[in-house]
Amino acid sequence: MAVSFSDLHTEAGLKSLEDYLSGKTYISRDQLTRDDIKVFAAVLGKPGDAFPNASRWYHCVSSHLAARFPGKAAGVRTGGQAAPAEDPKKDAAEGDDDDDLDLFGDETEEDKKAAEARETTKASTKKKESGKSSVLLDVKPWDDETDMKKLEEAVRSVQKEGLFWGASKLVAVGYGIKKLQIMMTIVDDLVSVDDLVEDHLTAEPINEYVQSCDIVAFNKI
The missing domain is CATH 3.30.70.60 (Ribosomal protein S6/Translation elongation factor EF1B)
Structure with a gap:
């Protein structure tokens, strides 16, 4: 289910998210999905006390990502968007390997083809480097x-x-x-x-x- 909200950098946008999350743990109600990650990436920071539902949701998603990707939760990329990283220089040094993270095992045909292309390139490079x-x-x-x-x-x-x-x-x-x-x-x-x-x-x-x-x-x- 694709879910979108108005500008989440504004109070009005956070209000729409707050209202949507009423009675829900996650965007898709009880299960963390890609929709949560995409919306999480669009939120600049943890919503304040004026948005208890959004604040609780933000904490749940952040905790899940921190546990799954220690030290990288703030920089996880999804669909070409990136959540604000705590240390941009560090993220740049680490490279863009996270672009291809399959957070929920839902690998698309494009993901498979990209992975196969990378493996082929690695094998070809290895042969070229052989003595x-x-x-x-x-x-x-x-x-x-x-x-x-x-x-x-x-x-x-x-x-x-x-x-x-x-x-x-x-x-x-x-x-x-x-x-x-x-x-x-x-x-x-x-x-x-x-x-x-x-x-x-x-x-x-x-x-x-x-x-x-x-x-x-x-x-x-």
Whole structure:
């Protein structure tokens, strides 16, 4: 139920609130709702003795908010309005996190979408802040008859989030055997080099070409 009153900064406005609260504990009679919070935000301070109903109501709402949000009751925001804060500088320093307070668990679709957007932004930021590493691998074939072109194609076929293959070259080992040296860049939080080698590079079907893999260099970027 949406309830509105005339200017609550004036005596006439407080009188209308006083009359409305006659026989009621809250705006919606017996239960504290968003209407109480919105009206509370519009009242400059506790009504005087000339308005006993409004004064009693103001005390009840203030006590509820103080218990639920210690130290922040005077600055709780609702629907874009804010009750007068005791210390504006302190409220400004604390930020506007209270804009999204769901005082009564009555979350709207807009609230849910805003919350999801914040979570997505946090996750994206976390990924951007994750460290990266540059890794040089030695990939060794079974013998001199291994097709090194197919070996490299098999290695590069491994695709994972946070894995980026770089330059490569063939290096002679001896007895006509060559090994593949290949660079890769990884996002540390997303890729484990040990798991990459064990679960992919030396597992089927790539192990048809690859005998073993060694980490030659591992450097944080």
